[in-house]
Amino acid sequence: MSNSGKHFLxxxxxxxxxxxVGASHNMMTANYFxxxxxxxLGYPGKIYPVNPNSTEILGLKSYPDLKSIEGEVDLxxxxxxxxxxxxxxxxCIGKKVKGIVITAGGFSETGSGGRGLQDEMxxxxxxxxxxxxxPNALSPLNSTLNFIIGFGxxxxxxxxxxxxxxxxxxxxPRLNYLVSEMHLNINKLVDLGNKMDINEVDALEYxxxxxxxxxxxxxxxxxxxxxxxxxxxxxxxxxxKPVIILKSGRTEAGAKMASSHTxxxxxxxxxxxxxxxxxxxxxxxxxxxEFFDLAKIFEYYPSLENNRVVISCFSGGEGVIATDFSQFxxxxxxxxxxxxxxxxxxxxxxxxxxxxxxxxGVTGQFASSDVTTAFxxxxxNDPNVDCMAIQIGSQPYLSPDGAKESSEKFVxxxxxxxxxxxxxxxxxxxxxxxxxxxNMLEAERIPFYPxxxxxxxxxxxxxxYGVLKKRE
Amino acid sequence: MSNSGKHFLxxxxxxxxxxxVGASHNMMTANYFxxxxxxxLGYPGKIYPVNPNSTEILGLKSYPDLKSIEGEVDLxxxxxxxxxxxxxxxxCIGKKVKGIVITAGGFSETGSGGRGLQDEMxxxxxxxxxxxxxPNALSPLNSTLNFIIGFGxxxxxxxxxxxxxxxxxxxxPRLNYLVSEMHLNINKLVDLGNKMDINEVDALEYxxxxxxxxxxxxxxxxxxxxxxxxxxxxxxxxxxKPVIILKSGRTEAGAKMASSHTxxxxxxxxxxxxxxxxxxxxxxxxxxxEFFDLAKIFEYYPSLENNRVVISCFSGGEGVIATDFSQFxxxxxxxxxxxxxxxxxxxxxxxxxxxxxxxxGVTGQFASSDVTTAFxxxxxNDPNVDCMAIQIGSQPYLSPDGAKESSEKFVxxxxxxxxxxxxxxxxxxxxxxxxxxxNMLEAERIPFYPxxxxxxxxxxxxxxYGVLKKRE
Numbered sequence: 001m002s003n004s005g006k007h008f009l010x011x012x013x014x015x016x017x018x019x020x021v022g023a024s025h026n027m028m029t030a031n032y033f034x035x036x037x038x039x040x041l042g043y044p045g046k047i048y049p050v051n052p053n054s055t056e057i058l059g060l061k062s063y064p065d066l067k068s069i070e071g072e073v074d075l076x077x078x079x080x081x082x083x084x085x086x087x088x089x090x091x092c093i094g095k096k097v098k099g100i101v102i103t104a105g106g107f108s109e110t111g112s113g114g115r116g117l118q119d120e121m122x123x124x125x126x127x128x129x130x131x132x133x134x135p136n137a138l139s140p141l142n143s144t145l146n147f148i149i150g151f152g153x154x155x156x157x158x159x160x161x162x163x164x165x166x167x168x169x170x171x172x173p174r175l176n177y178l179v180s181e182m183h184l185n186i187n188k189l190v191d192l193g194n195k196m197d198i199n200e201v202d203a204l205e206y207x208x209x210x211x212x213x214x215x216x217x218x219x220x221x222x223x224x225x226x227x228x229x230x231x232x233x234x235x236x237x238x239x240x241k242p243v244i245i246l247k248s249g250r251t252e253a254g255a256k257m258a259s260s261h262t263x264x265x266x267x268x269x270x271x272x273x274x275x276x277x278x279x280x281x282x283x284x285x286x287x288x289x290e291f292f293d294l295a296k297i298f299e300y301y302p303s304l305e306n307n308r309v310v311i312s313c314f315s316g317g318e319g320v321i322a323t324d325f326s327q328f329x330x331x332x333x334x335x336x337x338x339x340x341x342x343x344x345x346x347x348x349x350x351x352x353x354x355x356x357x358x359x360x361g362v363t364g365q366f367a368s369s370d371v372t373t374a375f376x377x378x379x380x381n382d383p384n385v386d387c388m389a390i391q392i393g394s395q396p397y398l399s400p401d402g403a404k405e406s407s408e409k410f411v412x413x414x415x416x417x418x419x420x421x422x423x424x425x426x427x428x429x430x431x432x433x434x435x436x437x438x439n440m441l442e443a444e445r446i447p448f449y450p451x452x453x454x455x456x457x458x459x460x461x462x463x464x465y466g467v468l469k470k471r472e
Numbered sequence: 473m474s475n476s477g478k479h480f481l482x483x484x485x486x487x488x489x490x491x492x493v494g495a496s497h498n499m500m501t502a503n504y505f506x507x508x509x510x511x512x513l514g515y516p517g518k519i520y521p522v523n524p525n526s527t528e529i530l531g532l533k534s535y536p537d538l539k540s541i542e543g544e545v546d547l548x549x550x551x552x553x554x555x556x557x558x559x560x561x562x563x564c565i566g567k568k569v570k571g572i573v574i575t576a577g578g579f580s581e582t583g584s585g586g587r588g589l590q591d592e593m594x595x596x597x598x599x600x601x602x603x604x605x606x607p608n609a610l611s612p613l614n615s616t617l618n619f620i621i622g623f624g625x626x627x628x629x630x631x632x633x634x635x636x637x638x639x640x641x642x643x644x645p646r647l648n649y650l651v652s653e654m655h656l657n658i659n660k661l662v663d664l665g666n667k668m669d670i671n672e673v674d675a676l677e678y679x680x681x682x683x684x685x686x687x688x689x690x691x692x693x694x695x696x697x698x699x700x701x702x703x704x705x706x707x708x709x710x711x712x713k714p715v716i717i718l719k720s721g722r723t724e725a726g727a728k729m730a731s732s733h734t735x736x737x738x739x740x741x742x743x744x745x746x747x748x749x750x751x752x753x754x755x756x757x758x759x760x761x762e763f764f765d766l767a768k769i770f771e772y773y774p775s776l777e778n779n780r781v782v783i784s785c786f787s788g789g790e791g792v793i794a795t796d797f798s799q800f801x802x803x804x805x806x807x808x809x810x811x812x813x814x815x816x817x818x819x820x821x822x823x824x825x826x827x828x829x830x831x832x833g834v835t836g837q838f839a840s841s842d843v844t845t846a847f848x849x850x851x852x853n854d855p856n857v858d859c860m861a862i863q864i865g866s867q868p869y870l871s872p873d874g875a876k877e878s879s880e881k882f883v884x885x886x887x888x889x890x891x892x893x894x895x896x897x898x899x900x901x902x903x904x905x906x907x908x909x910x911n912m913l914e915a916e917r918i919p920f921y922p923x924x925x926x927x928x929x930x931x932x933x934x935x936x937y938g939v940l941k942k943r944e
Contacts, residue, residue, distance in 0.1 A: 105834060106821070109788075168789025169833065173865070174901035181904060221792055248789070253805045254796035257788070257829060287925040288793055316581075316729070317640025317720070320693055321760055324726035333725045351582030357729060361641065362577060393645070429646035432653060450922075453759040 008131055009198065009206040011098050013142040013188050015074035016045050019066060019097070021088055022079035022104075023049035025057045030151035031079050034103075035060065037154045041146040046071060066091040073097045077149050082106030082117055082135070089124045101149060102134035108194050109136055118196055125197075137193025138169040143186055144212065150175065160185020161214030162299040165203045167192050167221050170288075182292055183442035185299050187213050199224040201233055208237035217244040217295040221258040231280045238281030242298045242465045245282045246291040247273050281468045283461055290457065293449060297458040300445040301423040303469060304462040306386040308334035310379045311357035312372055313391045313452070314429060319357030322389055322452040329460025330467075333357075334385045336378075343378045347371045360391075370406070373413055376424075380417040387423045387463075389456050392441075392448075393434055407437035414446045423462060425455040480603055481670065481678040483570050485614040485660050487546035488517050491538060491569070493560055494551035494576075495521035497529045502623035503551050506575075507532070509626045513618040518543060538563040545569045549621050554578030554589055554607070561596045573621060574606035580666050581608055590668055597669075609665025610641040615658055616684065622647065632657020633686030634771040637675045639664050639693050642760075654764055655914035657771050659685050671696040673705055680709035689716040689767040693730040703752045710753030714770045714937045717754045718763040719745050753940045755933050762929065765921060769930040772917040773895040775941060776934040778858040780806035782851045783829035784844055785863045785924070786901060791829030794861055794924040801932025802939075805829075806857045808850075815850045819843045832863075842878070845885055848896075852889040859895045859935075861928050864913075864920075865906055879909035886918045895934060897927040 018038070024031040038047050039058050048071075049057040052064045063069050066076065066088070076097050078088050082104055092100055107118040118135065125132065133139060141148040143157035151169070155176050162185055164171065169191055171178070178184045188210070190203050201224060207213045216237065223230050237243055249258030250270040277284050283298075285291040309331040313319040323333060336355050344355060349362055360371045372390065379385045392410070414424050426441060427449045428434045438448045449455040490510070496503040510519050511530050520543075521529040524536045535541050538548065538560070548569050550560050554576055564572055579590040590607065597604065605611060613620040615629035623641070627648050634657055636643065641663055643650070650656045660682070662675050673696060679685045688709065695702050709715055721730030722742040749756050755770075757763040781803040785791040795805060808827050816827060821834055832843045844862065851857045864882070886896050898913060899921045900906045910920045921927040 168787050170787040170789035173786055177902035248792045248796055250796045251799035253799055254792050257795050258792045289923050289925055314645055315640050315642040317642035320720045320726050320730045323729050324720055324722045327723035327725055351586060430649035451761050453761055
């Protein structure tokens with residue numbers, strides 16, 4: 001856990017010790033979770049609760065102030081009212097801590113009074129060498145170290161290679177949902193808040209260098225400075241790994257609101273952002289659903305060089321919708337070889353049907369075994385096919401073998417296909433009845449989405465990145 | 473249950489007796505569910521299973537053929553291989569049945585052979601007065617009568633005023649999901665399949681006249697004839713009730729596919745459809761997610777005359793996204809009165825924050841009671857506010873009272889607001905932990921969506937319909 005020779009941000013993600021100023025033993029307060037998550041998830045470093053009204057918090061010795069702590073303190077998390085924070089900053093300087101995270105709000109986002117307080121902190125810190133995340137920032141997170149600063153209970157962290165940059169705490173209350181329900185494998189996460197010191201350029205640069213980060217997802221509302229440095233670092237980073245960006249505050253009303261809650265000034269128009277982000281090789285997401293959808297698929301797959309998709313659906317109507325949205329998202333229908341048609345012939349009805357999209361609803365009436373499985377297996381060997389969108393579910397309520405057994409067979413097959421470099425994106429007509437299979441798929445890095453539109457949109461993004469990479 | 477004086481389609485939804493040709497006692501076949509759903513859901517009419525290999529199915533007397541049935545038969549459902557169907561049609565004519573539903577495929581969608589078979593049926597039926605849904609059609613459904621023809625187990629039907637027109641069976645496997653998870657209150661549903669006789673114009677006309685249908689949602693792939701009659705009936709219908717249309721087969725590849733699976737020819741370009749549908753007053757949905765989202769909100773609320781929305785969020789960042797998508801969807805941020813600001817003052821932090829979007833994450837730090845509740849109550853009385861988008865969840869894990877009690881209070885308040893004519897659309901950061909509240913909300917006709925984007929998109933559609941209605 002040494003930080004020597006590393007990017008200066010590394011210490012925020014790999015602190016050997018952390019002091020929590022404002023830690024509480026009262027479960028009814030958000031501050032309780034600042035230390036409880038560290039204890040419950042098993043963060044291996046030292047935890048120092050700081051609270052003048054307690055001697056023990058969560059079984060840990062509690063300190064009245066920072067100076068009373070015997071050992072060294074790498075990181076200090078400050079979660080107390082704004083006006084009392086300058087005093088804590090002085091203590092931090094005295095204690096020679098390396099980094100500070102200020103979760104508290106009440107600074108530049110509140111107008112001139114708070115801005116004065118933020119300026120006061122800046123002056124205090126000037127020349128101290130101490131770097132600051134925030135204020136108004138709920139972070140960081142490093143799943144490798146079971147390290148997370150948060151205001152609610154965090155149940156578990158999937159370890160993966162997806163790293164997030166946020167500019168607000170919007171991720172916080174849905175973190176458990178993202179991990180357990182959306183199966184996001186988060187490596188690191190930072191919420192920058194008011195960006196008094198550390199900003200998105202620093203975070204992007206760090207995640208770009210970070211070997212355990214394979215994909216970066218950024219929710220931006222504003223860009224520090226004139227944006228040129230951000231775009232330069234972004235361009236360098238997208239050469240190495242995919243970067244997904246959700247830029248909000250896109251409408252006039254949204255931009256005004258963005259400015260009021262983080263104190264940042266949102267200057268450029270949305271079209272300017274759009275062109276600049278694209279030129280820098282970033283994948284832009286339109287909304288929060290798409291942002292998390294794309295973050296997931298890029299954590300699983302690198303990119304797509306070619307865009308020929310095969311689709312397997314449960315009804316012809318669903319196939320038409322999946323086809324429409326494949327084309328909207330830059331994919332085109334693959335034309336499988338005659339060998340593939342030949343192999344799937346036994347599953348066809350007596351009349352000729354189109355092999356792509358493959359309508360398992362029709363073909364299933366003419367073959368007793370699993371048509372979806374046969375389809376995937378055939379297409380995995382077809383040189384005209386680059387990726388697959390699969391509506392899972394071979395009438396499980398009609399199948400005599402258990403859901404678990406057939407799920408295992410299906411997932412094994414999908415793994416095979418992925419090993420051959422063909423991404424699969426899946427959806428189902430009713431996610432509730434495929435829970436077993438969905439969990440298995442996600443565990444094996446096969447992304448599941450709630451609808452055909454979202455499944456093919458995610459695949460399309462892989463190809464968008466493939467094209468962006470080639471252009472450089 | 474008399475059909476006299478009613479639209480000819482009424483008998484398909486209110487049959488006094490139904491014969492199921494191809495009914496099966498084998499649970500491993502799709503045909504099993506044709507009769508089992510009727511029995512399990514409690515369809516009150518007569519059910520006559522027809523299968524030459526059985527004497528009893530599901531405890532019901534089974535008949536070798538239609539002629540052996542003693543009583544009158546209103547409706548015959550035919551689910552056997554295509555080539556044997558003309559003989560059954562002859563039996564139907566002999567038995568003087570009133571309507572036929574052909575669920576079986578293998579007709580015009582299979583090319584010239586199947587088309588010949590379909591023409592043969594047409595000639596047989598000519599002059600008989602018997603009307604036909606299908607072939608290749610899984611329908612109808614009438615929840616008032618617990619009447620449903622389907623290939624999978626249907627667990628329950630919520631009775632409501634939403635009626636669907638489909639052109640394929642894509643709704644079928646997700647019916648339980650639509651009812652139980654998406655809380656759609658379906659009144660009637662028809663899948664038209666190959667539209668050999670009855671088409672979307674007939675269905676639209678019938679649902680337009682049907683008093684128990686308050687909103688119509690149509691998934692179209694093709695339009696019968698030159699489309700003029702459809703647009704005329706559509707225009708008449710949208711004057712009376714909202715009509716949501718998902719038109720797929722929008723891309724070249726999608727259109728080709730649509731033609732192959734229903735045998736219909738898709739002629740016009742997507743932009744032509746777009747303009748024509750809009751002119752006729754229909755609300756067009758882009759994909760299946762939006763289609764069901766809008767179907768739900770129109771079943772709950774009629775329309776919106778004005779578009780001033782207030783937003784309550786759990787974080788400023790979420791508020792920015794909700795604001796962006798409100799504007800994308802035709803809404804604008806309401807400017808609450810100074811009285812409202814005054815009433816909410818105790819919930820504000822010491823500094824000035826924008827009242828819309830209302831950031832409960834910030835305000836919650838400065839007030840112990842439920843800020844969301846105070847916000848909704850205040851806005852319900854504000855004359856500058858037309859509708860509300862609410863991210864539910866007042867830190868339930870920090871709340872000492874039980875989830876059920878606070879949910880009940882919240883839902884009661886929402887009901888009050890809706891009574892004052894202000895639609896509410898809700899979402900949550902983690903639907904799993906708000907299950908109790910979501911079910912209560914939906915039971916009281918307050919729509920819940922999985923994200924801010926989708927919640928405000930649905931509200932925006934209400935206003936789109938309000939504008940369309942005024943224009944006429």
